[in-house]
Amino acid sequence: MNFFSKERNRRRKEELFIRNGKILLERFIKSCNGKCNPIRSFSAEEIKIATNNYDPQNIITKDGYYNLYEGFLQDRQVSVMKFTDEGGAEGGFNTIVFASQMRHKNILKLIGCCLESQLPTLVFESAQRLTLANRIYSPGEPHLSLTERLKIAMEIANAIAYLHCGFPRPIVSRTIKSSNIVFHGENIAKLFDFELSMSIPEGETEIEDSVKGTDGYAAPEYVATGIFNEMSDVYGFGTLLLELLTGKRAINVNGQDESLEHRVVSLQDYVKIHIARNDFTKIIDPKIVATVLTPEMEEQLQAFPELALKCLNWSAGDRPTMIDLAKQLRNMYKSACQIMS
Incomplete structure (x- = not known):
């Protein structure tokens, strides 16, 4: 030059x-x-x-x-x-x-x-070379145990609760998904992408913006109106919980499960169908229960979709807060650690 x-x-x-x-x-x-x-x-x-x-x-x-x-x-x-x-x-x-x-x-x-x-x-x-999406979906990766999945869910719930409550004006992420979660050090789960994040204006309880984000994670009220708040993040977190439980992607579930006799697009509907059929164990990622599903493990696993479906409630006002979710997941994680010890 x-x-x-x-x-x-x-x-x-x-x-x-x-x-x-x-x-x-x-x-x-x-x-x-x-x-x-x-x-x-x-x-x-x-x-x-x-x-x-x-x-x-x-x-x-x-x-x-x-x-x-x-x-x-x-x-x-x-x-x-x-x-x-x-x-x-x-x-x-x-x-x-x-x-x-x-x-x-x-x-x-x-x-x-x-x-x-x-x-x-x-x-x-620094971040490890694997995202949470890699760890859930890549067949060659080591299995994530129930306690590891609960730990990840608890850590990300803590991070989102911090966005919602740790600032003078709540921050709404809009980018909660498994590919936006990386790991640092001793497998500590971390959020990193804030490209769509916004603060709720002072004196307001919601924001209006063009609809952005990823299919399967965006809350229905946001998709319909462009209006969102912290409860929209709760909805996305509910989808993340179901991914951790089932090992399936948020949308196009039919393409991931040939046993479904009719078209199911959303992971939420897929889980609801199997719960209604009393086929709960069929939705669990086989990697979680590589050998035997004990009664204690099954009880822990049943609490997982119950919590996720509360987050995915069609009515934003009926969803739990991230503070409540973080507390419940911490208790579930401690209980799972005791069962596995």
């Missing part, structure tokens, strides 16, 4: 840094009055080296607008969130603003970001 090319490249990075920095500052002031945890600024070259030039083999997970990479930055293992489409710019800035406010053991810690590229790039603490 000759001198003039290098100079053009340097000026372009400076222009992007100033433009993106201005946008980010405006978002910080609007969302949290500029108050957030300190985060670092990284250069585009540092991020490129950290990810081995965004090597596809280093991808932990990918979504519509971004890839999450494993990387090493200054001899420290990190996770790098790179947005791959112009449509992801909004989500990138949004994730920086919300993730930088978080201090919770079940939310992936944001270390810093790079504003020298066209789209913001985020640097988080």
